[in-house]
Amino acid sequence: MKFKIAENLARLHQRIQQAEQRYQRPPGSVQLLAVSKTRPAQDVSVAAACGQRHFGENYVQEAVEKITSLAEHDLIWHFIGPIQSNKTRLIATHFHWVHSVERLKIAQRLSKQRPPHLPPLNICLQVNISNEPSKSGLSLSELPDTARQIAALPDLHLRGLMAIPQRSTRFELQRRPFLRLHQALQSLNQEDVELDTLSMGMSADIEAAIAEGGTIVRIGTDIFGPRD
Numbered sequence: 410m411k412f413k414i415a416e417n418l419a420r421l422h423q424r425i426q427q428a429e430q431r432y433q434r435p436p437g438s439v440q441l442l443a444v445s446k447t448r449p450a451q452d453v454s455v456a457a458a459c460g461q462r463h464f465g466e467n468y469v470q471e472a473v474e475k476i477t478s479l480a481e482h483d484l485i486w487h488f489i490g491p492i493q494s495n496k497t498r499l500i501a502t503h504f505h506w507v508h509s510v511e512r513l514k515i516a517q518r519l520s521k522q523r524p525p526h527l528p529p530l531n532i533c534l535q536v537n538i539s540n541e542p543s544k545s546g547l548s549l550s551e552l553p554d555t556a557r558q559i560a561a562l563p564d565l566h567l568r569g570l571m572a573i574p575q576r577s578t579r580f581e582l583q584r585r586p587f588l589r590l591h592q593a594l595q596s597l598n599q600e601d602v603e604l605d606t607l608s609m610g611m612s613a614d615i616e617a618a619i620a621e622g623g624t625i626v627r628i629g630t631d632i633f634g635p636r637d
């Protein structure tokens with residue numbers, strides 16, 4: 410298992426590097442977020458020993474236990490799952506990033522509950538980029554107003570946008586929603602909200618996301634193996 414995680418991380422770094430080259434992205438401009446939900450702290454510490462620093466979690470209680478037990482590793486924790494309002498305090502206390510903010514009210518709670526001794530919490534707004542009725546995320550039409558209001562909250566640092574587009578196996582189709590997300594980011598940047606992060610791309614569409622300007626790719630299974 411140990412060997413496998415190291416090998417998987419090395420393979421992913423190579424894949425990211427090749428895509429950066431191919432699509433004229435600066436070397437190192439795409440960060441690998443290792444999604445460790447449902448994995449034991451031991452797996453995270455194996456990945457950390459390989460130099461992996463950014464980890465993504467979906468379940469608050471489970472994550473807080475891991476974050477606490479791995480405190481000496483100095484890792485950077487990203488919350489990427491659906492957010493219930495009764496969990497915002499734990500998220501604001503233990504995480505460095507939240508990718509899945511889709512409501513002003515949740516952002517207000519995170520800002521208010523961010524402990525004063527910590528730097529502002531980094532935030533990405535989740536966008537329902539394929540406009541699927543069943544999917545979470547802000548619509549593109551709601552995005553500008555919500556982004557402006559969230560950018561003004563004192564204890565948050567609005568960094569960018571996140572999306573989980575509809576699956577497609579065709580590269581050219583995979584690129585389209587990522588392009589739309591990038592365009593949404595650019596138009597927010599023209600209205601003096603300063604964003605630098607596009608959290609997009611999972612194992613099947615890393616290359617398409619990098620081609621369209623993604624800065625964080627989120628990978629679980631291809632690092633840690635299939636979940637139960």
Ligand SMILES: *Cc1c(COP(=O)(O)O)cnc(C)c1O
Pocket residue numbers: 444446467489490573611612627628629630631
């Ligand atoms: C679980 C999850 C991932 C990683 O999924 P894998 O299929 O395990 O690579 C990425 N992003 C989000 C938002 C997730 O919930």
